[in-house]
Amino acid sequence: MNHKRVLLIVGGGVAAYKALELVRLLRKAGVAVRPILTAAGARFVTPLSLGALAEDAVRSDLFSLEAEAEMGHIELSRSADLVVVAPATADLMAKAANGLADDLASTTLLATDKPVMMAPAMNVRMWLHPATQRNLSTLCGDGVLMVGPDEGAMACGEYGPGRMAEPEAIFQAVVAALEGGARPLAGRHALVTAGPTAEPIDPVRVLTNRSSGKQGYAIAGALADLGARVTLVSGPTALAAPAGVTRVEVETAREMEAACQRALPADAAVFVAAVSDWRPDTVFPVKLKKGRGGPPAVTLVENPDILAGIAAAGPRRPRLVVGFAAETNDLEANARAKLARKGCDWIVANDVGAIGPGGAIMGGDENEILLLDAAGVEHWPRAGKVEIARRLAERIAAALAGGEKA
Numbered sequence: 001m002n003h004k005r006v007l008l009i010v011g012g013g014v015a016a017y018k019a020l021e022l023v024r025l026l027r028k029a030g031v032a033v034r035p036i037l038t039a040a041g042a043r044f045v046t047p048l049s050l051g052a053l054a055e056d057a058v059r060s061d062l063f064s065l066e067a068e069a070e071m072g073h074i075e076l077s078r079s080a081d082l083v084v085v086a087p088a089t090a091d092l093m094a095k096a097a098n099g100l101a102d103d104l105a106s107t108t109l110l111a112t113d114k115p116v117m118m119a120p121a122m123n124v125r126m127w128l129h130p131a132t133q134r135n136l137s138t139l140c141g142d143g144v145l146m147v148g149p150d151e152g153a154m155a156c157g158e159y160g161p162g163r164m165a166e167p168e169a170i171f172q173a174v175v176a177a178l179e180g181g182a183r184p185l186a187g188r189h190a191l192v193t194a195g196p197t198a199e200p201i202d203p204v205r206v207l208t209n210r211s212s213g214k215q216g217y218a219i220a221g222a223l224a225d226l227g228a229r230v231t232l233v234s235g236p237t238a239l240a241a242p243a244g245v246t247r248v249e250v251e252t253a254r255e256m257e258a259a260c261q262r263a264l265p266a267d268a269a270v271f272v273a274a275v276s277d278w279r280p281d282t283v284f285p286v287k288l289k290k291g292r293g294g295p296p297a298v299t300l301v302e303n304p305d306i307l308a309g310i311a312a313a314g315p316r317r318p319r320l321v322v323g324f325a326a327e328t329n330d331l332e333a334n335a336r337a338k339l340a341r342k343g344c345d346w347i348v349a350n351d352v353g354a355i356g357p358g359g360a361i362m363g364g365d366e367n368e369i370l371l372l373d374a375a376g377v378e379h380w381p382r383a384g385k386v387e388i389a390r391r392l393a394e395r396i397a398a399a400l401a402g403g404e405k406a
């Protein structure tokens with residue numbers, strides 16, 4: 001990473017302190033960092049600490065004669081291999097999306113001819129506001145690379161997506177961008193569901209299944225590696241969110257459906273989750289006790305079919321909709337029936353009853369699949385779930401690039 005240069009714009013938000021750690025990681029890797037601190041950013045971190053860590057002068061003022069004499073703002077905007085905005089506030093995103101240029105940071109973003117990466121950070125309501133989501137789509141369409149945001153507890157006391165990605169995740173994304181890895185999905189948004197769902201019976205018991213989430217998480221990570229902005233809607237798993245992926249944690253099928261609908265629009269959607277087909281029709285408010293009368297009767301009702309709902313034609317249908325088929329018998333025939341019934345473009349079918357040299361497919365690290373579309377079927381031999389994910393992400397990138405459906 002020696003000789004690589006990053007122009008780092010630090011916006012105004014509580015997350016600005018994490019930008020200092022990002023600078024440290026970049027400097028440690030030999031990347032030169034030239035910092036720009038917005039006026040709001042300077043309320044959260046001092047120019048002194050930013051400059052000391054970056055080992056360079058901090059620029060803040062568009063109209064500084066001294067700084068302009070040394071390096072004009074146009075030259076500054078082009079002096080780096082990559083422009084990184086962390087934290088990217090709602091305001092900075094709005095300015096960049098609309099071409100406003102009223103301070104050094106926004107002018108730099110408008111004047112640069114270099115790739116731009118943003119790590120958004122803001123209150124959850126601000127992030128979910130249609131205006132911010134519109135700006136996000138515009139920026140992604142302009143080729144701006146997005147890292148995060150993460151979901152979690154926020155300084156404002158609320159919980160949800162909007163927390164800035166961790167410095168390590170931003171660092172990894174910066175390194176990948178500087179290394180010039182293939183990013184054919186840059187500017188695209190992919191929705192992935194993963195893991196099981198858990199349907200409550202009473203406050204302590206749930207109806208769930210053996211899905212580990214490994215295949216879905218690997219697919220989310222592989223899509224992010226190719227440059228996509230990825231929303232991973234996940235049931236309960238023991239896995240960490242892959243770098244650069246926004247995870248939305250849910251429990252029930254109905255929560256998963258609502259989170260998927262909120263995540264639209266998307267260019268591609270991959271439904272890997274093992275969604276519980278049924279849920280108890282009533283959730284007992286207190287723990288069911290053994291006792292007279294014998295075991296309780298639990299009546300099940302059908303859950304919404306998330307995949308079928310999103311695959312149905314309409315203006316919000318992603319261009320490419322991929323379903324999974326978990327089968328224990330008649331794999332290809334059942335998968336082909338599912339392709340038609342669900343209305344998706346591809347079905348990835350796996351035999352979840354199979355046990356091979358590498359162990360069981362469900363919960364294990366390997367998979368063996370059939371990829372079906374309207375035209376035919378391909379058999380992908382047994383391989384690691386990460387390798388299957390990588391190949392699938394490449395196929396998705398090729399399909400979106402070619403404008404084909406399947």
Ligand code: CTP
Nearest residue numbers: 271272273275303304305306307323324325326
């Ligand atoms: N799926 C979904 N919502 C549901 C059930 C399934 O989105 N309520 C999705 C899964 O994520 C997967 C696909 O539909 O992509 C097929 O799931 P699978 O469990 O194999 O099929 P089922 O719909 O349960 O059909 P069947 O009962 O015939 O196996």
